Amino acid sequence: SQQGEEDPQALSIQEGENATMNCSYKTSINNLQWYRQNSGRGLVHLILIRSNEREKHSGRLRVTLDTSKKSSSLLITASRAADTASYFCATDGNTGNQFYFGTGTSLTVIP
Amino acid sequence: GAVVSQHPSWVICKSGTSVKIECRSLDFQATTMFWYRQFPKQSLMLMATSNEGSKATYEQGVEKDKFLINHASLTLSTLTVTSAHPEDSSFYICSAPPLRTGPEAFFGQGTRLTVV
Numbered sequence: 001s002q003q004g005e006e007d008p009q010a011l012s013i014q015e016g017e018n019a020t021m022n023c024s025y026k027t028s029i030n031n032l033q034w035y036r037q038n039s040g041r042g043l044v045h046l047i048l049i050r051s052n053e054r055e056k057h058s059g060r061l062r063v064t065l066d067t068s069k070k071s072s073s074l075l076i077t078a079s080r081a082a083d084t085a086s087y088f089c090a091t092d093g094n095t096g097n098q099f100y101f102g103t104g105t106s107l108t109v110i111p
Numbered sequence: 112g113a114v115v116s117q118h119p120s121w122v123i124c125k126s127g128t129s130v131k132i133e134c135r136s137l138d139f140q141a142t143t144m145f146w147y148r149q150f151p152k153q154s155l156m157l158m159a160t161s162n163e164g165s166k167a168t169y170e171q172g173v174e175k176d177k178f179l180i181n182h183a184s185l186t187l188s189t190l191t192v193t194s195a196h197p198e199d200s201s202f203y204i205c206s207a208p209p210l211r212t213g214p215e216a217f218f219g220q221g222t223r224l225t226v227v
Binding site: 100101 | 117143145147152153154155156157160202204206216217218219220221223
């Protein structure tokens with residue numbers, strides 16, 4: 001299976017704290033993306049990082065990529081209750097536009 | 112931005128019946144679309160790649176006769192769950208990467224299928 005793994009599986013923090021999620025994958029990639037999913041809803045694209053990039057920022061999001069370790073991390077700073085959702089990393093497995101998703105991290109931000 | 116629409120959002124059907132789920136790219140064309148399945152509190156599993164004008168490519172372990180995929184135009188792919196059983200109950204999501212843009216894919220809002 002090309003599915004990656006994420007940790008932690010679940011994370012609960014207080015509003016205002018930072019949340020860090022990690023993703024590990026198995027194959028070489030062209031890019032890695034992070035998505036957010038609210039319960040029972042579709043996916044929202046958050047950020048994409050290419051295999052030749054090491055770090056990327058978007059608003060309160062910071063993504064790192066270590067291709068030698070086949071891992072990525074997503075940092076959400078100054079979390080808000082509205083950030084409560086599941087977060088998935090997805091890799092293209094160097095095969096094109098089909099994505100393989102990690103197992104996901106369920107984030108709960110307590111107001 | 113690019114929009115992908117799925118219909119229906121929620122469907123309940125009886126065992127043995129077939130259900131069709133549509134995935135439309137509203138403001139762009141897509142030669143390929145992808146169908147995923149998600150069980151509660153689990154990740155998305157790629158089921159198949161839908162190719163416009165040709166046969167779909169199924170992932171290992173996915174029954175092609177059970178999950179019929181048709182990609183008749185550059186803006187529409189359909190997934191038909193045939194002879195549905197309760198174990199087919201799941202959340203089905205499609206995605207479509209726009210042509211001539213970056214690798215970012217856009218996802219439909221998902222279809223929750225419940226087979227009773």
